[in-house]
Amino acid sequence: MLGPMLTGTHMTQGNQVWAVDALQALGHETRLSVFRMLVQAGPEGRMAGEIAQACGVPASTMSHHLGNLERAGLVASQRESRVIRYRADYAGMRHLLAFLMEDCCQGDPLLCADFAEISACKP
Amino acid sequence: MLGPMLTGTHMTQGNQVWAVDALQALGHETRLSVFRMLVQAGPEGRMAGEIAQACGVPASTMSHHLGNLERAGLVASQRESRVIRYRADYAGMRHLLAFLMEDCCQGDPLLCADFAEISACKP
DNA sequence: TCGATATTTCGAGAATAATCGAAATGATGA
DNA sequence: TCATCATTTCGATTATTCTCGAAATATCGA
Numbered sequence: 049m050l051g052p053m054l055t056g057t058h059m060t061q062g063n064q065v066w067a068v069d070a071l072q073a074l075g076h077e078t079r080l081s082v083f084r085m086l087v088q089a090g091p092e093g094r095m096a097g098e099i100a101q102a103c104g105v106p107a108s109t110m111s112h113h114l115g116n117l118e119r120a121g122l123v124a125s126q127r128e129s130r131v132i133r134y135r136a137d138y139a140g141m142r143h144l145l146a147f148l149m150e151d152c153c154q155g156d157p158l159l160c161a162d163f164a165e166i167s168a169c170k171p
Numbered sequence: 172m173l174g175p176m177l178t179g180t181h182m183t184q185g186n187q188v189w190a191v192d193a194l195q196a197l198g199h200e201t202r203l204s205v206f207r208m209l210v211q212a213g214p215e216g217r218m219a220g221e222i223a224q225a226c227g228v229p230a231s232t233m234s235h236h237l238g239n240l241e242r243a244g245l246v247a248s249q250r251e252s253r254v255i256r257y258r259a260d261y262a263g264m265r266h267l268l269a270f271l272m273e274d275c276c277q278g279d280p281l282l283c284a285d286f287a288e289i290s291a292c293k294p
Numbered sequence: 295t296c297g298a299t300a301t302t303t304c305g306a307g308a309a310t311a312a313t314c315g316a317a318a319t320g321a322t323g324a
Numbered sequence: 325t326c327a328t329c330a331t332t333t334c335g336a337t338t339a340t341t342c343t344c345g346a347a348a349t350a351t352c353g354a
Binding site: 218220230231234235237238250252253 | 329330331332333334
Binding site for chain 3: 097111112129
């Protein structure tokens with residue numbers, strides 16, 4: 049897994065191809081649901097089987113989707129004896145969001161003033 | 172165009188299907204480039220032909236991609252005599268980002284402390 | 295070692311998306 | 325009105341992705 053990376057303050061061509069993968073991964077009903085489920089689950093994450101059952105899709109299909117999300121750097125997996133635990137990858141998500149907001153206002157904060165309110169995590 | 176919408180402070184099922192469309196729209200090399208080009212271009216936007224030429228794809232292909240982005244609520248078009256001007260839709264983008272960050276920390280700001288630095292638009 | 299459980303990989307068919315030339319639409323100026 | 329330009333829509337081909345059962349892998353407990 050290559051995963052996301054930043055080069056200095058500006059992002060390179062390479063990040064765009066990674067971002068495309070990440071966005072495409074999230075651009076699917078089932079996978080977006082899974083990702084959000086894992087974000088909600090927090091550090092505890094969820095087992096692969098649990099995820100498949102919650103979404104109502106066969107294990108093999110879900111395995112594909114989870115692999116897709118993992119290759120995109122949006123989730124991480126860890127084997128725990130017989131089960132495999134999946135967690136959201138916060139760093140990957142953060143990099144994706146940063147990439148999307150890059151150059152969003154060309155130095156003019158008025159253009160994207162509204163964005164300020166997004167990042168504030170309101171409990 | 173239905174476009175993005177918020178219902179109160181929490182987002183509904185309907186927003187997920189819209190978000191999938193938006194993410195899928197951005198999950199394509201050419202379309203992501205176009206969207207970023209339009210974000211960089213600011214309120215002035217760019218003409219359809221100009222965009223196609225810059226990306227090196229035929230006009231008809233680009234028209235498809237632009238339509239895709241527009242249906243997803245990420246760009247808007249406006250006819251100006253003979254040309255058609257496309258602009259990034261900041262509101263659509265903002266809604267998408269908000270959707271992605273929803274419930275990101277389950278009330279525990281420590282979990283996504285890093286997100287705070289993203290929204291700051293640094294000229 | 296064997297049987298049971300959890301998950302992934304394989305393989306193939308069905309569904310969806312991307313591409314681009316040709317033809318249609320809309321707007322302009324001579 | 326007509327020729328021209330910018331863009332979209334149509335139509336058909338190719339490429340990619342989705343899906344899921346069956347088989348393979350990995351781990352455990354008896």
